[in-house]
Amino acid sequence: MVIINLKALQQQFLSALADPLLADKALQIYQGSVQGNLQAILRATFPVCCRLVGDDFFRQLVKGYIAKTQHVQPDITHYGEAFPRHIEETVAVHQLCYLAEVAKLEWACHYAVNGPSVPLLDKAALAAVPIAEQSQIHFALYQNSTLIHSPYPILRIWQANQAGYEADELIHLSEGETYLLVHLRAKSLCLALLTTQTFKMLTYFLLGMPFEAVCQQCHEDDPLLDIPGLFADCVNQQYIVDFSVEPFRPS
Numbered sequence: 001m002v003i004i005n006l007k008a009l010q011q012q013f014l015s016a017l018a019d020p021l022l023a024d025k026a027l028q029i030y031q032g033s034v035q036g037n038l039q040a041i042l043r044a045t046f047p048v049c050c051r052l053v054g055d056d057f058f059r060q061l062v063k064g065y066i067a068k069t070q071h072v073q074p075d076i077t078h079y080g081e082a083f084p085r086h087i088e089e090t091v092a093v094h095q096l097c098y099l100a101e102v103a104k105l106e107w108a109c110h111y112a113v114n115g116p117s118v119p120l121l122d123k124a125a126l127a128a129v130p131i132a133e134q135s136q137i138h139f140a141l142y143q144n145s146t147l148i149h150s151p152y153p154i155l156r157i158w159q160a161n162q163a164g165y166e167a168d169e170l171i172h173l174s175e176g177e178t179y180l181l182v183h184l185r186a187k188s189l190c191l192a193l194l195t196t197q198t199f200k201m202l203t204y205f206l207l208g209m210p211f212e213a214v215c216q217q218c219h220e221d222d223p224l225l226d227i228p229g230l231f232a233d234c235v236n237q238q239y240i241v242d243f244s245v246e247p248f249r250p251s
Contacts, residue, residue, distance in 0.1 A: 038066050038079065045080045046106045048161040049087070049099060064090060077114050080107060098152040098173060105154050108146035108182035109189055115144025118184045119241050126243055133245050135212035139205045140242040145183035147203055154178050155193060185238045192237065197225055202239060208247055 042062045043050055050058040065086045069079070084103035091099055129137060148154075153175040160171060179199040181192040194202070200221055204214040215227050234240050242248075 035063075035066055039063075041076055042066075042080050042083060045110050046083060046103055048106055048158055049103050051161050052099060052102065052157075053096065061087060061090060080110070083107065098150075098154065098157065101150040101152050101154045102157055104148060104150070105158055105180070105182065105191075108148060108180075109191070111146060112142070112144050112182050112184050113189050115142070115184065118142050118187065118238075121235060121238070121241050121243070123235075129243075129245065135210065136245055137211045138208060138244050138247050139211065139214075139240045140244070140248055141181075141202060141206060141239060142183045142241050145181060145239075147199060147206065148178070148180040148182065149199065150178045150180075152178065155180060155191060158191070181239055183239070192239070197222060197230055198234065198239075201230055201234060205240070210247075 039059070039062050042065070043058070046058075049061075053061070065083055069082060069086070084100050084107055087100040087103050126137075152173050153171055155178050156171050156175070159165060160169075179194040179196060181190075181194055181199075181202060183190055183192070197218065201214060201218055204217055209217070215231075218225055218227050218230070
């Protein structure tokens, strides 16, 4: 009886499909199909990047990414995760310097909409936490949310390249930094433009700092900051969706 190592056989098949010098004509059919599907997935995930550089240039970027990024998982959802880094490594700094930043935003959108359902912060339970324990509360953002800081106006670039956008205006890269939270709110994708102070507070929560430590750090950053008002805004805008007196365990 011959025992076949199915996992090893599948790996050999996938490795053969990734070989640009593949000679087997039968496998070339599968290779073309797989690469075509991966190209279509990346185009669907990064449509703004494609529009910014054009089909031909984007196709070359995608081919380079596929050549060095083997897809071995049954779930295709996360295949484009490293595509922004590939752009950084491929496109010269003086050319399209903002493209990788836009790609990071597009990936954050893709990541958010493919995440689990969004819980709502239980305000009644939060109010019931004993005063002695409130300083040690850990607050959490939506599981698939992403905080983005970019030196370029990437939100305006993204908005100007959406279907149905009609305004005809120039966007200057020197317009300033962008602080964003990309998350789901009421089952809809939300790209929230943040102040520097809000961005920092949410970053501290993501780092797992307890509430007292977050407040202390925010005060050190800006002694005149209205910390209660800033925190209330984070709750009202549904940036914060959960809390625990104990630190959250990594998922």
